Amino acid sequence: MTVATERKIRREDLYPSRVHDVPALQEREDPVVYGAEHDGPLRADHLRRYEQFGYLVFERMFSADDVAQLSRELEDLRSNPEMADRPEAITEPDSGETRSIFAVHRLDHPLSRLCTEQRVVEIARQLLGGDVYIHQSRVNYKRGFRGKEFYWHSDFETWHVEDGMPRLRAVSCSISLTDNTPYNGPLLLIPGSHKTFVSCVGATPDRHYEKSLKRQEYGVPDDDSLTRLAERGGIEAALGPAGSVTFFECNTMHGSSSNITPFPRSNCFVVFNHVDNALVDPFCGLAPRPGHIATRPPVEPIV
């Protein structure tokens, strides 16, 4: 008997996953857009599109000069030998190269200011309807030639089960520092998938996160559910030149293919969560993941 099938579903668990032996699709219980047009910079048509598709792409929100500066800072951070040994750094299994660095917003480094960039935070506040905090931040570097794929997943599924995020009231923001073309492993999304929660099968082993950040094994949606979502919504990519910004709802099913092109991809990824949706005990019943992966209460809104 696995951990998952043993555990009782808590009364406040509106999105149970890794509990049952068969996958299930469930309509979301929460709004998609919490704010209104007058609450921030997004126009009514932006809000409608986000409501319908679960994501928005803004081309060139950052200038070429901004991108050049941010890229230098990213390289400075990645090449810092002290960084590579910290738990915040995730390395490529084969080469040992640093692929991601978590909790950038807590670093004493110029790049950390990007996480609280006003233009971005204002959009997050509008979508989520008020005060937000940073649930997670990281920079990602996906190398060329041998950039690995990332299989389909809903971020919320993991944040709910492993971190204890109660409701669907978070938005991810990806600030691209390189061009996203169709063929260098861009973010793929299933439009409209944010409206359906896919309950995954299987248990969550203890200290799972140490491996899962390199390779996914749990919280993986099943083939039939993905087929249904993709037949309904299709598959789109978040494309655009460096400096483009993608906002996607925390339950939008996404992934990326491998990158065999010579062109690497890097981005800064920030997740905003509404302060009323701060983490509770993880719904899998295990110990929570460390604070650099998921900010735990008490939380302070970004001012």
Added chain:
Amino acid sequence: MTVATERKIRREDLYPSRVHDVPALQEREDPVVYGAEHDGPLRADHLRRYEQFGYLVFERMFSADDVAQLSRELEDLRSNPEMADRPEAITEPDSGETRSIFAVHRLDHPLSRLCTEQRVVEIARQLLGGDVYIHQSRVNYKRGFRGKEFYWHSDFETWHVEDGMPRLRAVSCSISLTDNTPYNGPLLLIPGSHKTFVSCVGATPDRHYEKSLKRQEYGVPDDDSLTRLAERGGIEAALGPAGSVTFFECNTMHGSSSNITPFPRSNCFVVFNHVDNALVDPFCGLAPRPGHIATRPPVEPIV
């Protein structure tokens, strides 16, 4: 000391590869287009494009009815339990599922007629300037969700080194039985790369082909050469609905990303070689690969 560095370069080896310790780029010694406009169905602008970019895509060369019929035949072939145990069948390392079946043109099966389809052969004859034979044929099935990537390679590099194809006078033809979208792992090509031969480093181990059809390790172009080719020509994909046909020159650098979409890809792949370019002894000095992978002389032109 490896096999490759030991071997002498034969006088007639115009495209040495897996011989030196450093990679090299070399301009091709052979024409790209051997025939003229009046020799076949391709117009002058088709021939110019092929000459310049190294490939041509014809959308819907086969009708939806043709595709439906061919797909049924492919499934019939793949699901034949006798087929799976034959050396012509290549299976997925993890699932054991049949991924490719070689030498389809020799099978006593309806699908084999596709390899000598007149519309296709006429184009091959025009591009290569006269009588052609089938150097290799296969059907490929790249599953959805977990379809593996294929790294960049020039087919000619392998056919030259491992099979003994002397000159650049062959064309590959891929008849797609499923839609090729940007995101289900389509054929990626580097336009113009057919004009440059990338000499790869490393030796060729004996009976290498038994593994290489599942995973590439030898004849892999280096990062710098790929970067130069891609910066010069960009990266394009052969997209189009099922029934589309792609012709690409035997030295065109190509590959494909992984396929995480639910949509599988299948195609029939036929390589035409000019009868005057029949195989000689492999240039790596090892025993030739089996006949179901590379047709050995004497060769008979398709009539």
